[in-house]
Amino acid sequence: MKNILIAPRKYVQGRGVIKEIGGYLRLLGKKPLVLWDARVKGIVGDRVLASLREAGLAAVDVDFRGDSTRAEVARVVQIAREKGTDVAVGIGGGKTLDTAKAAAAAVGMKTVTCPTIASNDSPTSSFTVWYDEKGNCTGFESWGVNPDLVLVDTQVIADAPARAFVAGMGDALATWIEAEAAMKTRAGNLAGGGATMAAMAIARLCYDTLLEFGLEAKQAVEQHVVTPAVEKVVEANVLLSGLGFESGGVATAHMIANCLPSLPECHGLMHGEEVGFGLASQLALDEDMPAAQRATIVDFEIAAGLPVTFADLHLEGITRERLLAIGDVCAGKGSLCENHPFEVTSESIVDAMIAADVFGRARKRLAGKP
Numbered sequence: 109m110k111n112i113l114i115a116p117r118k119y120v121q122g123r124g125v126i127k128e129i130g131g132y133l134r135l136l137g138k139k140p141l142v143l144w145d146a147r148v149k150g151i152v153g154d155r156v157l158a159s160l161r162e163a164g165l166a167a168v169d170v171d172f173r174g175d176s177t178r179a180e181v182a183r184v185v186q187i188a189r190e191k192g193t194d195v196a197v198g199i200g201g202g203k204t205l206d207t208a209k210a211a212a213a214a215v216g217m218k219t220v221t222c223p224t225i226a227s228n229d230s231p232t233s234s235f236t237v238w239y240d241e242k243g244n245c246t247g248f249e250s251w252g253v254n255p256d257l258v259l260v261d262t263q264v265i266a267d268a269p270a271r272a273f274v275a276g277m278g279d280a281l282a283t284w285i286e287a288e289a290a291m292k293t294r295a296g297n298l299a300g301g302g303a304t305m306a307a308m309a310i311a312r313l314c315y316d317t318l319l320e321f322g323l324e325a326k327q328a329v330e331q332h333v334v335t336p337a338v339e340k341v342v343e344a345n346v347l348l349s350g351l352g353f354e355s356g357g358v359a360t361a362h363m364i365a366n367c368l369p370s371l372p373e374c375h376g377l378m379h380g381e382e383v384g385f386g387l388a389s390q391l392a393l394d395e396d397m398p399a400a401q402r403a404t405i406v407d408f409e410i411a412a413g414l415p416v417t418f419a420d421l422h423l424e425g426i427t428r429e430r431l432l433a434i435g436d437v438c439a440g441k442g443s444l445c446e447n448h449p450f451e452v453t454s455e456s457i458v459d460a461m462i463a464a465d466v467f468g469r470a471r472k473r474l475a476g477k478p
């Protein structure tokens with residue numbers, strides 16, 4: 109089997125770097141298309157447009173309409189073709205970045221992602237997660253190339269709600285645990301090969317960084333300050349987790365997370381929060397998981413404020429029948445749950461979710477948390 113590592117061509121992270129965006133864009137194209145929503149533009153618009161002017165670039169400014177749907181991408185593609193833009197710049201959350209990536213792939217533009225929250229793995233990846241007009245996730249698609257530039261302004265991230273930052277920690281915390289599972293079974297990563305040693309080392313560094321600096325960084329972000337811990341955890345959430353999941357591999361934590369949005373009670377949860385519970389469930393499922401490590405991870409999730417119980421997901425009292433619907437999807441052919449070196453069934457998934465809930469409640473009681 110061949111091993112494959114994929115990554116963006118350049119990654120820039122630091123406080124205030126959004127003011128330098130024009131200089132970086134000038135190296136990539138002559139006519140950028142900037143995709144952002146009104147809220148994001150209200151926050152960073154002045155700085156971005158001033159930097160573009162300074163670099164002698166006149167941007168085509170496109171208002172993002174809220175979801176990464178096929179219709180929205182088609183609309184952006186049409187504007188790009190009419191205006192002759194050569195680099196797509198997504199500024200905002202994962203859906204904005206994913207729409208910019210899809211439009212860039214369709215037109216043959218260069219791609220720049222500039223996340224304003226560190227809540228998920230989108231910025232460095234080659235993927236777009238698709239949604240329908242009702243806001244339901246309908247799948248994901250790789251464009252075969254990663255962004256040409258990922259630009260992360262840590263002050264902008266620290267100014268955003270701490271909840272998004274914590275959700276990013278949930279997505280990132282699962283990265284190494286899932287990559288290890290996929291590695292053991294020699295399951296392919298999302299780049300279509302095996303995991304390199306580099307990808308596994310990156311995934312492990314992501315995990316270690318979160319456990320060491322995650323809670324301190326969360327406290328800093330609650331005060332909207334940038335500290336060395338914030339810089340480290342932003343890098344873990346965006347770069348290490350992004351490379352780790354795509355070139356490492358994913359497993360049950362993401363499979364369960366991807367199923368939770370089908371339950372109406374879970375609407376309004378962020379992806380990384382769903383991964384947080386998915387991870388707690390994978391730990392309960394995994395025959396090889398040492399008890400002490402499981403407790404360490406779940407205790408960290410509780411301290412960070414990530415969901416580890418049904419109540420945290422607004423699913424208190426959920427019936428076994430409803431959980432079985434998730435179990436059936438997870439045990440289905442081609443599921444990410446095949447990336448374990450043991451058999452996974454509907455029943456074992458349901459039992460793991462129930463066991464995760466019981467364990468989460470017990471650890472919360474020990475920690476004196478409601």
Ligand SMILES: [Zn+2]
Pocket residue numbers: 228229279362379383
């Ligand atoms: Zn994820």
